[in-house]
Amino acid sequence: MKVAKFGGSSVASAEQLKKVANIIQGDKQRKAIVVSAPGKRFSEDIKVTDLLIDLGQAYQDSQNYQQELDAVLTRFRSIVEQLKLSTDVLTEIESDVKDIIQSDYTIELKLEAIKAVGEDSLAKVLSLYLQSLGMNATYLNPQEAGIIVSDQPGSAQILEESFDKLYQLRNREEIVVIPGFFGYTKEGKLVTFSRGGSDITGSIVAAGAQAELYENFTDVDSVYCVNPQIVDNPKEITSLTYKEMRELSYAGFSVFHAEALIPAFKAKIPVCIKNTNNPDGLGTIIVSRKEVRGNPVVGIASDAGFLSLYVSKYLMNREIGFGRRLLNILEDEGISYEHTPSGIDDLSVIIRESQLTPEKEETIINRIKNELQPDAVYTERGLALIMIVGEEMHSYIGTAARATKALEDAEVNIEMINQGSSEVSLMFGVKAEGVNRAVQSLYRAFFETELW
Amino acid sequence: MKVAKFGGSSVASAEQLKKVANIIQGDKQRKAIVVSAPGKRFSEDIKVTDLLIDLGQAYQDSQNYQQELDAVLTRFRSIVEQLKLSTDVLTEIESDVKDIIQSDYTIELKLEAIKAVGEDSLAKVLSLYLQSLGMNATYLNPQEAGIIVSDQPGSAQILEESFDKLYQLRNREEIVVIPGFFGYTKEGKLVTFSRGGSDITGSIVAAGAQAELYENFTDVDSVYCVNPQIVDNPKEITSLTYKEMRELSYAGFSVFHAEALIPAFKAKIPVCIKNTNNPDGLGTIIVSRKEVRGNPVVGIASDAGFLSLYVSKYLMNREIGFGRRLLNILEDEGISYEHTPSGIDDLSVIIRESQLTPEKEETIINRIKNELQPDAVYTERGLALIMIVGEEMHSYIGTAARATKALEDAEVNIEMINQGSSEVSLMFGVKAEGVNRAVQSLYRAFFETELW
The missing domain is CATH 3.40.1160.10 (Acetylglutamate kinase-like)
Known part of the structure; x- marks a missing residue:
């Protein structure tokens, strides 16, 4: 049934x-x-x-x-x-x-x-x-x-x-x-x-x-591989996995509330998105596993409105608990965070801008100064995140090279790269003003170019 | 004086x-x-x-x-x-x-x-x-x-x-x-x-x-821009900043104990490394600030012996305090960590392998299962980190593209990229068996190729 x-x-x-x-x-x-x-x-x-x-x-x-x-x-x-x-x-x-x-x-x-x-x-x-x-x-x-x-x-x-x-x-x-x-x-x-x-x-x-x-x-007829407001007539996604859907929906794709998928996800029921106004269209099917053939990238999503909270301290790396105490302060103040890229002696926390009012920011920065004694602490607003999503993408040598080349071609500087945990996505942080140019260039690189 | x-x-x-x-x-x-x-x-x-x-x-x-x-x-x-x-x-x-x-x-x-x-x-x-x-x-x-x-x-x-x-x-x-x-x-x-x-x-x-x-x-005559045991006759570094030195010394460069530099660093005293057996050589000078001319990359360091602890949970991203609680468990168990790349619903913690005995690993994995109820948790050993170091590197569009292309040329898959906090370095995680090949290729790309 x-x-x-x-x-x-x-x-x-x-x-x-x-x-x-x-x-x-x-x-x-x-x-x-x-x-x-x-x-x-x-x-x-x-x-x-x-x-x-x-x-x-x-x-x-x-x-x-x-x-x-x-x-x-x-x-x-x-x-x-x-x-x-x-x-x-x-x-x-x-x-x-x-x-x-x-x-x-x-x-x-x-x-x-x-x-x-x-x-x-x-x-x-x-x-x-x-x-x-x-x-x-x-x-x-x-x-x-x-x-x-x-x-x-x-x-x-x-x-x-x-x-x-x-x-x-x-x-x-x-x-x-x-x-x-x-x-x-x-x-x-x-x-x-x-x-x-x-x-x-x-x-x-x-x-x-x-x-x-x-x-x-x-x-809608189906899910597009990129926001049609950024790229004209983008390709449609015929099939994607739950994980891919989840990563895409995080940054700008809003076909589903992610919570809604949980019961189907747990029971491994395939989900098909179709258009009532065009029921004969193929639609997009969301499955728990799929075989990757050809392009391992299924979609590119982007979302603006992020900020980076930067903290540096010489020899931070040796201080057990530093990162945890920083996250504790944020939790205390009711702020959830997205990512924490780190250097040796510095740490950034990526946060949705809407969460951090100027007053909240002041409170948090003061607490960090007092409780962690950093060498420097400041925020940078106006960051956009771009997600390149596809299962198995990381086992294809050259994915990151293709993506970073596309950003170079678009003359967009990379503020952040986050790869290494998700098997499904590669994330870039760029200044918000360059994000559409970046997404267009990535679309050309992954969907309009002979691949792999 | x-x-x-x-x-x-x-x-x-x-x-x-x-x-x-x-x-x-x-x-x-x-x-x-x-x-x-x-x-x-x-x-x-x-x-x-x-x-x-x-x-x-x-x-x-x-x-x-x-x-x-x-x-x-x-x-x-x-x-x-x-x-x-x-x-x-x-x-x-x-x-x-x-x-x-x-x-x-x-x-x-x-x-x-x-x-x-x-x-x-x-x-x-x-x-x-x-x-x-x-x-x-x-x-x-x-x-x-x-x-x-x-x-x-x-x-x-x-x-x-x-x-x-x-x-x-x-x-x-x-x-x-x-x-x-x-x-x-x-x-x-x-x-x-x-x-x-x-x-x-x-x-x-x-x-x-x-x-x-x-x-x-x-x-030694000076600090080399890459480990001479990996690349024959590498170039010498004539000048680098404290921060660059610190990032390089983290991953395999062992000219200095990083702590030793702190007093000089705080007082902004330039430090010169010279060879007693060749005192007329230029040596390498470490300064608090320098002007970048030409190649913004000063060195490439690498170190093996890392592992990744992977934790995934659907909608982790919505769970305030998840990351902090994970770091708390590690701190409780006396484990310090290096980096925490994250996806939307997953998080990896990069740890030095020597810290995690099999018994400790079992304890930690069991605690994570009991206290955080993840969908999956496991470790992957045999990871090496590569640091490409240079002040201002990130303001040069194309640094990441050049680096990822070099890894592709070396047929080394990228397990992790960490960029976004340090202004001074770009970090890659690769499987240990590919690390020397990767460093050699990066050396060719940044030190033997016409740049910028």
Whole structure:
């Protein structure tokens, strides 16, 4: 069986839902369907989940939420009417919201449940629509499906025991339509995953059901090997590994929330990214292992907004615990760091700029001066990181030579090179102003040049 | 004024001491002379300091040390007789040793004082010899000179207050000959520096006296830009900075103990390495700053015997404190580390192999498994590090491209690249079996090819 998840843009309108129904009909293996709440139909549109968050806020502020509820109902009415379904479901949505509000839940749990109404209602609408087309489909509540989670509203974690129950989905005759984004605690409380959580539900269902494929339908044909805003018409990636995906998504690739992949990753379920608007396209498949043929490089990602915190001290290298104490100070101050390139007597810590306000920077620099007595300590902002990603890349002699030559050709100075731990990537730090030029040159070197 | 320090091979025999006297006579600025104990005259010879350590051991074991004392006296007799000096100094050496042994010092302090007899006696011999040549020279005991140190036998540290006293050496008319290797605590106890400590004394005297130059006479003409055992007839380095010296000495260059340079480094005293056997040669000068002209690379060093401890965990990157906790485990287990290259979800720690016995490795790997729950953890041994060193190197676009191309030409795969903190070096990790081939190719690329 296959698990198919449809994202917000895929279920934003009746027109989109018709495509979704066609896709489901097109492959009998598509037995478990996971849906988001309706997303944007056009760029100024508001996502249903945002309407629901506004509704919750209005209720919390003034008990008066009718206007926001009407906005939600209007979105669903337009879908239901165009799909020629009974409007009973609208009454059901309205009473769902009112039931939540009149319940004796805490305010936090009420807001959680309200946020989840978009996915839940859309799943009901889609199952009705599939039935109206003569398909054997049914809405399945996450609790009934077996999605049991930790009691962490807004960032629920799946509990191991869920997977056995989910495995039974394989035995179902009918197509089940499961709302994404939320699960239930052991005590039966509804709690949501983090934002983008429908991908998490899809990944959990695929892992639990031991699906042969988890299809993630979105609005792009595939993942490109480089950001199309930097390079025109870049090549598409047909297949990549989880690790490659993870490294790419770190620096600028945002197809997935990396957490969402964990359950599929652990169960080694292949994940396919496809376009609802072009379901016959090849898409991009993410697998746990692949054979490398030809170019070992699958993609180049980049991201600006990093800074380097530099500390030097003569004979630092002999001082056991120096690095650890530096990282301790950062941890104390709540700063997470990315990398720590080091010389013999110096150490840099690469940090996302957004983490370090000028006040925080002053505090940290003063603590380093007082506690570590360095010869020098300072920060340099405006750093961009570039990741060249590909499994097995490092076993090809000449990868680093090709990459550094490309940066030289682009007249971009290398501020940092980080290679040696990841088997999957080679990282460069450059000044932000040169990053696009660097990525373009790297693209030419690895994707437009005869290789290896 | 200049401070000249003569190493063990420079004072190993009467013949060598004649060269030393010539050197001192050759420049009136050479007013403070620091000497080691007589070193080896031929490769199977035994250094006087080692004879003295044997003497101390024999005394400690059996109270019977006459044989070892005779060996020491024989060495000095040969020098004194050939220099046609009075043999009174031999009696003085013998009574020095016996006074130490019969004193009420602790055994530890007795051994310290015995170890220092070589330098002390040689300083006396040299000053007598200079006098015999008609020079105004005098032996100066470190206590009288003002070398006051911390009470750490075998690894004494200079105390700040020493420098003011040492500054008064500038006012002396005569040439002072100071034994290296030891100082005195505030309480007047003789304690030694770490092995190679005559370099430390020289550096301290140069810093205290604010010398315009600290000349370090040894038995090589200059520092080579690469190990002559790897590359035939490599170029000589005429000048390099302290930082460059430090980075080179980290990986295989052993002209200096890095600690020895600290006092000179702090006082910004230039240090010149010269050959006692070829005093007219240019030597190599170490300065605090230099102008880079032409090739920004001054040298290439390499050292084998490293291992990589690899740890991976999906989403490690989000786990604040992961790296710090890993370093904490190493610190707990008394392991110091060299570098920590990192991917997104993995981290390697580069450690000197000698530090990690198989038992220690097992302990550490088990702790990492239990405390950090990684997806994978393992070590890889047989790693060599290569340092390409040169101030300002990184501001030259194309340095990394040239280096990585050289490694590709040598068909050496790059296991690790570490650039981004040190302004002075670019580091590569390669498998030990390829390291010499890699260094040879890098030498061709940076020293035998038209550059920049």
